[in-house]
Amino acid sequence: xxxxxxxxxxxxxxxxxxxxxxxxxxxxxxxxSSVNTNPxxxxxxxxxxxNAGLVSVQPGVGGGAxxxxxxxxxxLLEVYRAVEEKEELFAMHSEPCRHCDIGGHIREVLHGVFxxxxxxxxxxxxxxxIADVFREVRQQATGCVGAKPEPHAAVQHA
Amino acid sequence: xxxxxxxxxxxxxxxxxxxxxxxxxxxxxxxxSSVNTNPxxxxxxxxxxxNAGLVSVQPGVGGGAxxxxxxxxxxLLEVYRAVEEKEELFAMHSEPCRHCDIGGHIREVLHGVFxxxxxxxxxxxxxxxIADVFREVRQQATGCVGAKPEPHAAVQHA
DNA sequence: CTTTCCGAAACTAGACTGGTTACAGTTTAT
DNA sequence: ATAAACTGTAACCAGTCTAGTTTCGGAAAG
Numbered sequence: 001x002x003x004x005x006x007x008x009x010x011x012x013x014x015x016x017x018x019x020x021x022x023x024x025x026x027x028x029x030x031x032x033s034s035v036n037t038n039p040x041x042x043x044x045x046x047x048x049x050x051n052a053g054l055v056s057v058q059p060g061v062g063g064g065a066x067x068x069x070x071x072x073x074x075x076l077l078e079v080y081r082a083v084e085e086k087e088e089l090f091a092m093h094s095e096p097c098r099h100c101d102i103g104g105h106i107r108e109v110l111h112g113v114f115x116x117x118x119x120x121x122x123x124x125x126x127x128x129x130i131a132d133v134f135r136e137v138r139q140q141a142t143g144c145v146g147a148k149p150e151p152h153a154a155v156q157h158a
Numbered sequence: 159x160x161x162x163x164x165x166x167x168x169x170x171x172x173x174x175x176x177x178x179x180x181x182x183x184x185x186x187x188x189x190x191s192s193v194n195t196n197p198x199x200x201x202x203x204x205x206x207x208x209n210a211g212l213v214s215v216q217p218g219v220g221g222g223a224x225x226x227x228x229x230x231x232x233x234l235l236e237v238y239r240a241v242e243e244k245e246e247l248f249a250m251h252s253e254p255c256r257h258c259d260i261g262g263h264i265r266e267v268l269h270g271v272f273x274x275x276x277x278x279x280x281x282x283x284x285x286x287x288i289a290d291v292f293r294e295v296r297q298q299a300t301g302c303v304g305a306k307p308e309p310h311a312a313v314q315h316a
Numbered sequence: 317c318t319t320t321c322c323g324a325a326a327c328t329a330g331a332c333t334g335g336t337t338a339c340a341g342t343t344t345a346t
Numbered sequence: 347a348t349a350a351a352c353t354g355t356a357a358c359c360a361g362t363c364t365a366g367t368t369t370c371g372g373a374a375a376g
Contacts (some may be wrong), residue, residue: 001242002160002363005333006249013251017260027352034255038331045177058352060343083165084159089279091164091364093171097192102175105298106291113234113286117221121247121279128271133264140263141374160332163364185321196366201322217322218374250331 007083010035011045012076012133018055019071019134025064045083052082071131080125104123165241169203170234172309175215177292178231179311183222203241210240229289238283247276 013033028039028046035042049055055070069073090117092110113138172189186204187196193200204223207213214226225232250268254261 001244002163002332003244003246003249005160006190006251007333008248009251009264012268013196013254013260013264019258030360034258034261035251036255036261037251038254040336040355041334043355044334057353058343059341059351061345061351063343063352065353086159086161088161089352090166091161091165093164093193093195095194096171097194100192101299102178102295103192103194104173105295106167106171106174108169108298109291109294112294113291117279117282120282121275124271124275124278133267133271136267136270137260137263137274140266147358160363165364187321196321198324199365201324202365215322216374217320217372218376219320220375221373222346268339269328292369 003086007045007048010037010042011049011079012130013052013082014042014045015049015067015071015074015079015130016134016137018065018067019130022067025058025062025066027154031065039086048082049079052078054082067130071134072124072129074130076130076133077122077126079130080122083086084151085122088114090114091123111133163244165203165206166218166238168195168200169207169237169241172200172203172223173212173225173229173232173237173288174292174295176225177288178224180225180229183200183216183220183224184284189223206240207237210236212236225288229292230287232288233284234286234288234291235280235284237288240281246272247273247279267309 013035016025017031018109028042031046032039032042046055047056049140050057053068055065056063057063059078090110092107092114096106098104171193175189175192176184186200189204190197190200193280204213204215208215208223212232213223215221215223248268250265250272254264256262
């Protein structure tokens with residue numbers, strides 16, 4: 001039932017927003033307004049993205065966050081690794097009986113399969129960049145009836 | 159940080175155990191002893207596997223669980239779907255601003271990427287069967303120094 | 317009818333998530 | 347220097363999921 005946390009979704013959303021407003025610093029309040037959450041939640045995620053070298057943040061008047069790299073150079077895999085410090089996708093059961101044929105070696109076998117599955121998932125994320133996401137979002141937006149042809153004219157969460 | 163629950167690992171462990179003891183019913187107590195957990199935890203997981211048609215369970219004296227299908231016909235993907243009723247691997251953030259260019263369409267784009275990632279992971283699980291796991295576990299066991307050449311001679315959790 | 321076994325409910329402690337408030341520190345502008 | 351704007355971080359909370367445990371009812375076998 002438990003899913004990977006929505007930090008991933010929020011992080012990609014924010015990075016796409018920063019790619020949209022590529023040249024100006026964006027405050028956590030503006031980002032939170034677009035994501036519809038609390039500014040502290042955004043700042044927590046920005047901390048992870050900053051540690052990963054994906055964004056640069058400036059405090060003070062006129063401060064905010066900006067992309068530290070080009071949107072084409074930021075893959076969703078980097079975002080995933082920045083906001084989910086998880087080493088394994090699947091949890092292993094703790095201490096199976098080591099004296100029987102199954103319990104003694106099941107963990108090594110499972111570890112191999114689980115690693116393959118995790119890497120396959122990460123392989124998909126590695127092939128998508130923030131620029132891809134931003135482009136697809138814009139395409140969807142302009143494809144709608146009544147959509148504005150100039151995205152910069154949209155609501156800016158001022 | 160949160161991972162997919164260890165129910166998956168326990169389920170594969172138990173199914174490999176049942177493949178090992180293919181012809182006799184195994185009680186939840188014996189399975190729990192091999193997994194090193196509580197019999198009720200095993201029974202909960204067996205309920206999911208039974209609903210998925212992977213095992214058949216008999217109550218009463220001499221009862222227990224047996225594989226309902228051949229180990230070669232049970233993939234880890236079926237096990238995954240049996241014990242994790244999750245529809246999505248990644249959580250979506252709840253209600254982004256629909257009036258701005260990013261928030262209005264980010265969810266559809268993210269949904270596509272997340273689905274691809276989830277399916278890539280499931281594709282790996284679909285290619286591994288319980289028979290594969292059992293065979294690899296046996297290979298690892300016999301490859302160890304001092305390992306018994308006949309796996310049925312190992313501790314049986316009686 | 318007793319034993320063995322499953323199924324299910326109820327309860328617990330621990331962990332993670334997302335949200336919130338609060339406050340210290342830093343940068344800019346005046 | 348002082349005020350304003352913004353980040354960073356700690357602390358706390360409620361909700362959810364997980365895994366474990368106890369308990370009890372019911373089914374099957376002998």
